[in-house]
Amino acid sequence: MPKAEKSRKKETELSEEIITKNEEISPGVFLLSVKRKHDFIPGQVVKIGIDCLEPPRIYSICCGNHEDELRILFNIKEDGYLTPKLATLIPGDRILISKPYGSFTGNSDPAFWIATGTGIAPFYSMFQSGQFENKTLIHGVRHLNQFYFEDELDWSLGKNYIRCCSQEQSCDVFPGRVTDYLNTLENFTTDQKYFLCGKALMVVEVRDLLIKKGIPYENIIAEIYF
Numbered sequence: 001m002p003k004a005e006k007s008r009k010k011e012t013e014l015s016e017e018i019i020t021k022n023e024e025i026s027p028g029v030f031l032l033s034v035k036r037k038h039d040f041i042p043g044q045v046v047k048i049g050i051d052c053l054e055p056p057r058i059y060s061i062c063c064g065n066h067e068d069e070l071r072i073l074f075n076i077k078e079d080g081y082l083t084p085k086l087a088t089l090i091p092g093d094r095i096l097i098s099k100p101y102g103s104f105t106g107n108s109d110p111a112f113w114i115a116t117g118t119g120i121a122p123f124y125s126m127f128q129s130g131q132f133e134n135k136t137l138i139h140g141v142r143h144l145n146q147f148y149f150e151d152e153l154d155w156s157l158g159k160n161y162i163r164c165c166s167q168e169q170s171c172d173v174f175p176g177r178v179t180d181y182l183n184t185l186e187n188f189t190t191d192q193k194y195f196l197c198g199k200a201l202m203v204v205e206v207r208d209l210l211i212k213k214g215i216p217y218e219n220i221i222a223e224i225y226f
């Protein structure tokens, strides 16, 4: 087996951890915590499973890299295998978890963070790890109660935190999808990185839009939740 493949296999081997908290922060959306055992780079992911019957699923780490606990943010897929079971777990229960890995990582340079739904997770990790200066965060959701961590983000990012809601309206919230918001902008900074995270459709639509607006392909970095 090639060396790189061997080391990736080792990184994604699962070990048992005890759940310390599993909180429903919005209807059907949970923040699950275990004790942090490994260092990670904000933006990285872990694999999570509960048994050997099904392959583990991948989740972005959703906490700062100096915190004692490691958290993930997930929403229940009613017809899914893992998430309905994860939602029933309580402190003291066990899950299987890999070491952190992945290359969707940022730094302190100015950048745009564009997310939909639980795709906010890696950006919240970067934010909580102190990488929020010179960042603009655009978060798209369907319902107003899906702006997870809204108070903290609003407090720290101010006008650089743009909320887009497609199915409900409120003051300070752009009415429509992330792509609708981006289409209202005239001048795009072309020499900064644009990080995109969420479902494939959003990532593809936003990437196409940014390319049309003149952003070089290499400045668009995507993490697709499939």
Ligand SMILES: Cc1cc2nc3c(=O)[nH]c(=O)nc-3n(C[C@H](O)[C@H](O)[C@H](O)COP(=O)(O)OP(=O)(O)OC[C@H]3O[C@@H](n4cnc5c(N)ncnc54)[C@H](O)[C@@H]3O)c2cc1C
Binding pocket: 045, 057, 058, 059, 060, 061, 072, 073, 074, 075, 076, 077, 079, 080, 081, 082, 083, 084, 118, 119, 121, 223, 224, 225, 226
């Ligand atoms: C890099 C990465 C990071 C991710 N990070 C997060 C995160 O931070 N938070 C988060 O909530 N999710 C994240 N995801 C998604 C996550 O990995 C799971 O896919 C998700 O939680 C659903 O898991 P599940 O076992 O409940 O559903 P699954 O059993 O995987 O099913 C998901 C959907 O696919 C359908 N499906 C299943 N099998 C088939 C089939 N054979 N044919 C057609 N349809 C099928 C199901 O009906 C369901 O609607 C991430 C994914 C990736 C790739």
